[in-house]
Amino acid sequence: MDVALGHGTRLEPVTDWIAREGRLEPELQRFVVKLMDRTVAAGIPVWRFYLGLQLLHPQLQAMGIVWRRDQAVQVQEIPRRQGIQYTSAYIGSPVQEIRERGGEVRYRLDALTEQHHITLHEIKADGGTDYFGLELRTSRGRLSPIITFSTDRPEGFSDVDLADLRRLVDHIGAVVEMQVTRLVAGTVIQTYLGRETGRRILEGLVKRGDGDRINAVLWFSDLRDFTGLNERLPADELLDMLNMYFEAIGVALKKHGGEILKFIGDGVMAICPVEDAMVLPDATSGAVDAAREALSAIEEINAGRVEAGRDAIRFGVGLHVGLVTFGNVGTEERLDFTVIGPAVNRCARLETMTKVLKEPVLASADFNRVCPRPMRSLGRHRLRGVPDPVEIFTTT
Numbered sequence: 001m002d003v004a005l006g007h008g009t010r011l012e013p014v015t016d017w018i019a020r021e022g023r024l025e026p027e028l029q030r031f032v033v034k035l036m037d038r039t040v041a042a043g044i045p046v047w048r049f050y051l052g053l054q055l056l057h058p059q060l061q062a063m064g065i066v067w068r069r070d071q072a073v074q075v076q077e078i079p080r081r082q083g084i085q086y087t088s089a090y091i092g093s094p095v096q097e098i099r100e101r102g103g104e105v106r107y108r109l110d111a112l113t114e115q116h117h118i119t120l121h122e123i124k125a126d127g128g129t130d131y132f133g134l135e136l137r138t139s140r141g142r143l144s145p146i147i148t149f150s151t152d153r154p155e156g157f158s159d160v161d162l163a164d165l166r167r168l169v170d171h172i173g174a175v176v177e178m179q180v181t182r183l184v185a186g187t188v189i190q191t192y193l194g195r196e197t198g199r200r201i202l203e204g205l206v207k208r209g210d211g212d213r214i215n216a217v218l219w220f221s222d223l224r225d226f227t228g229l230n231e232r233l234p235a236d237e238l239l240d241m242l243n244m245y246f247e248a249i250g251v252a253l254k255k256h257g258g259e260i261l262k263f264i265g266d267g268v269m270a271i272c273p274v275e276d277a278m279v280l281p282d283a284t285s286g287a288v289d290a291a292r293e294a295l296s297a298i299e300e301i302n303a304g305r306v307e308a309g310r311d312a313i314r315f316g317v318g319l320h321v322g323l324v325t326f327g328n329v330g331t332e333e334r335l336d337f338t339v340i341g342p343a344v345n346r347c348a349r350l351e352t353m354t355k356v357l358k359e360p361v362l363a364s365a366d367f368n369r370v371c372p373r374p375m376r377s378l379g380r381h382r383l384r385g386v387p388d389p390v391e392i393f394t395t396t
Contacts, residue, residue, distance in 0.1 A: 316354025
């Protein structure tokens with residue numbers, strides 16, 4: 001990149017700031033606000049700025065970041081769900097035109113017809129007079145971001161304005177690519193590892209043996225008769241059942257502060273780290289509420305499945321609280337971020353006992369001691385691998 005492009009022009013203060021400080025800005029939205037403030041101060045009449053980012057995300061196709069000079073909250077994120085490329089929001093839009101044909105687009109908004117895309121009409125209705133868009137060239141190829149500028153100046157953008165905007169896009173390419181890479185990496189890590197685990201890894205816990213001793217509320221759940229289901233059901237139907245089950249549990253846990261740490265076949269291991277003992281009543285109550293809501297959600301799903309002649313989804317949940325080691329294990333080249341310790345073993349054994357005691361949710365005495373939700377004792381029972389009998393409680 002030739003950083004001299006902006007020198008000797010009104011753009012020079014902006015490009016100097018990008019080279020000096022722009023790359024240090026940790027948040028893309030804040031970078032956009034600072035960038036646009038400096039661009040307007042330099043005399044370039046930008047009224048609206050849009051940055052369209054292609055993502056690697058299980059639910060989102062893209063993310064739009066919009067800045068408006070005349071709004072109290074100047075920047076906002078607009079999520080674009082998977083499949084948006086097949087909708088009228090994208091088909092025929094200037095963004096599609098840039099992405100699929102390349103080059104630039106320019107529309108004088110005072111000359112629109114009914115054939116022009118709704119996006120252009122909406123920008124005009126908000127006060128825009130001129131629209132200019134182009135691709136921000138990065139190493140991502142067809143996944144490169146799209147940038148558009150609009151002005152509310154009656155005469156629109158001048159040729160000098162457009163030349164400066166092209167230079168500006170050239171200068172911000174490296175910064176935006178760095179931010180997008182960080183965003184995509186964070187999304188991928190959180191999707192596959194979870195929010196808390198992803199945060200710890202991004203903060204540097206990446207070596208084998210790295211980890212912390214933490215107090216946590218623990219959850220272990222498991223499908224009933226999964227071996228039999230594997231034998232009876234076609235693969236696509238089994239996957240569909242698993243995803244229904246995982247979704248019900250994941251939604252309930254997320255709502256109440258828990259996080260799925262890993263899927264173990266048909267099992268779910270989840271945690272809620274508790275840094276302060278004062279939080280334990282809320283965390284344990286949340287786990288109980290999550291279990292109840294997951295069971296309720298599955299009951300609704302089962303009503304339709306049974307009516308359609310399909311197997312009902314049944315599962316058990318074990319709940320415990322205790323100290324665990326939260327960190328990396330594995331080989332030097334292939335690691336797994338997990339929790340280990342006696343507390344994890346007891347939680348898994350409690351789930352196993354749901355089959356014996358015919359109760360869908362079981363909790364330990366340690367869990368019951370700090371949980372304000374009323375529970376019923378089922379007496380003392382032996383857990384495999386635990387030397388002495390333990391008292392077990394049910395939440396139902």
